Amino acid sequence: MITHTARPLRVVLYEGTGAIALSAPARAQVLAALLDKGYAVTRATAQGSTGFPHDDRSLLVLGQFQNQQAPDLEDATGKVTIEARDITGLETLDIVSLVEKARGNKPMNQPGTWKPWFPVIDYSRCTNCMQCLSFCLFDVYGVSKDGKIQVQNNDNCKTNCPACSRVCPEVAIMFPKHQAGPINGEVVNEEDLRREKMKVDISSLLGGDIYARLRDRSEAAKSRFSKERSADKALEERKKCLTKMAQDGFIPAEVLASLPSPDEIMRKAEEAQARAQAALSANGTPA
Amino acid sequence: MSDSSPSPKLLYCRCAYAQVVPQSVKDGVLAKLCDSGTSFESVADLCEMAAHRDERLKAFANTTPIRIAACFPRVVRGLFRQAESPLPEDGVEILNMRVQSIDEVSEGMLKA
Numbered sequence: 001m002i003t004h005t006a007r008p009l010r011v012v013l014y015e016g017t018g019a020i021a022l023s024a025p026a027r028a029q030v031l032a033a034l035l036d037k038g039y040a041v042t043r044a045t046a047q048g049s050t051g052f053p054h055d056d057r058s059l060l061v062l063g064q065f066q067n068q069q070a071p072d073l074e075d076a077t078g079k080v081t082i083e084a085r086d087i088t089g090l091e092t093l094d095i096v097s098l099v100e101k102a103r104g105n106k107p108m109n110q111p112g113t114w115k116p117w118f119p120v121i122d123y124s125r126c127t128n129c130m131q132c133l134s135f136c137l138f139d140v141y142g143v144s145k146d147g148k149i150q151v152q153n154n155d156n157c158k159t160n161c162p163a164c165s166r167v168c169p170e171v172a173i174m175f176p177k178h179q180a181g182p183i184n185g186e187v188v189n190e191e192d193l194r195r196e197k198m199k200v201d202i203s204s205l206l207g208g209d210i211y212a213r214l215r216d217r218s219e220a221a222k223s224r225f226s227k228e229r230s231a232d233k234a235l236e237e238r239k240k241c242l243t244k245m246a247q248d249g250f251i252p253a254e255v256l257a258s259l260p261s262p263d264e265i266m267r268k269a270e271e272a273q274a275r276a277q278a279a280l281s282a283n284g285t286p287a
Numbered sequence: 288m289s290d291s292s293p294s295p296k297l298l299y300c301r302c303a304y305a306q307v308v309p310q311s312v313k314d315g316v317l318a319k320l321c322d323s324g325t326s327f328e329s330v331a332d333l334c335e336m337a338a339h340r341d342e343r344l345k346a347f348a349n350t351t352p353i354r355i356a357a358c359f360p361r362v363v364r365g366l367f368r369q370a371e372s373p374l375p376e377d378g379v380e381i382l383n384m385r386v387q388s389i390d391e392v393s394e395g396m397l398k399a
Contacts (some may be wrong), residue, residue: 025314029323032314035301038331043325088373096336108328109335111303117333120365151369154338176334176362184307186363 009103012042018071020088021045023063025205037096038111057081060102062095064088117177118154119164125172126190128283130276132164132173135269139262140164143279161255216264240253295380297327297396300357304332308358308384315389316356316396323397333357337366344372351378354396358385362387 007008011034015021022030027043034041038193061073070084072152084104087095119132119140128149133141141164142152165173167184171192182192214217260268295344299320302308320327328347330336336344347353357363360381367374382392 024318024322028314028318031321032301032317035317035331036303038303038335040328040330043321043327043329047324047326067349069370074346092390108302111331115305116332116338118338120337122365124361124367139310174359174362174365175392176358178364180305185359185365186360186386189362278301 009099009106010040010042010110011058011099012044012059014044014061014084016044016046019063019065020272026092030087030095033092034099036111037100037157038108039099059083059086060099062087062259064100065100074251099195115159115174115177117159117161118157119151119162120174120185121149121151122174122185123148125170127172128279129168129169130280131167131169133279134269134275135167135273136164137265139272141266147283149279156250158258160252163255189197190228199275291372293352295352295354295378297325298353298355298357298384299327299329299396300333300355300384301331302328302334302358302384304335312384312387312389312392316392319389320356320396327398333363333366337370340370345369347351348372351375352380353378354380354382356384356392356396357383359383360362 009224013022013027013030015027019058021027030041031041045146051215057079061070061082063070063084063086065084065086067087068086068088070086073082075082085098085102087098090098098224126149131144133143133149138156138158140151140157142150153287162173162175162178162183165171165175166223171182171188173183175183176185180182182188184209212241246255259265297320301313301317301319317329320329330343333344344367348357349372354361360383363381364374380395382395384392387395
């Protein structure tokens, strides 16, 4: 379960005055094991603190303390609960168990059960064209009060689906957990730009066109060519495009399976387009 | 940087929620940081923190100079910005464990 309000327990591996330093391999093992479980870990040595503010409500301090006796610690402000545990002679797994026990049932996101998958906008490249807002069917994008595109609902993003990044003409949408560049955030080169422009042509067939078709729907209904310009046909084309992207490995098949119903797609498409147009109008940009 | 400048704070990201940083590099960099006598901060995953707008990101962004061992610089800056804690232009060095070697990252982090 994703918990967006809970923060992982902050653990301090204390090796300062009054504590015996761990061996280098043991230290690295303990840190790696705790980090891989999702904890934040501060290594504090005699060379001073890390210098980061201790804004956490609770801290767990681990150390090999003198006489194997963990000290009683108290926050001078009274805002932070500090617990200390002696780890002398404990193996890495024992230390992890100790931390897990200290955490109790406080929720946290466990690595391996959830992947933080969501788009990140590179505003140094973004031109605020709103194509991503129009394209995404899952309401991931929204518009800020000052008319800028932003990621508003990253929980709605479909894991391993970077489809919106492929409609971005400026290669401004990154997915940090994606394997390949430039979507993973690699420096964008000219070849990437050329390739992305081609993808936009593909996506506009379905992403852009579908909205134009929706706008023309009432007129199209009156036309004897309405069959070709129907929203149903546009919807079918969109599905074909997404299927092709899935076949090419650009998006996972699960995304196709989780698409909203056709009616819902149409409703969302109209809403997204309206929001995009409103934002563009407010910004003085022709839609 | 003059001698009177404060020492950069060090932040290491484990990228624990996805295997996109080579295991050998993140292990190697962590080992070098552990071998050094210095204090440092480490987090399981900056992406996970950005996903829930963790307030700690603000604390990191406000603590400069800072060196961050993580991912592609434009991703790291984007994550902080998305979490409403933009990193300042100056005083921030980002080392990229996805493409740089253990030595490059650890030397960048630990240089005087």
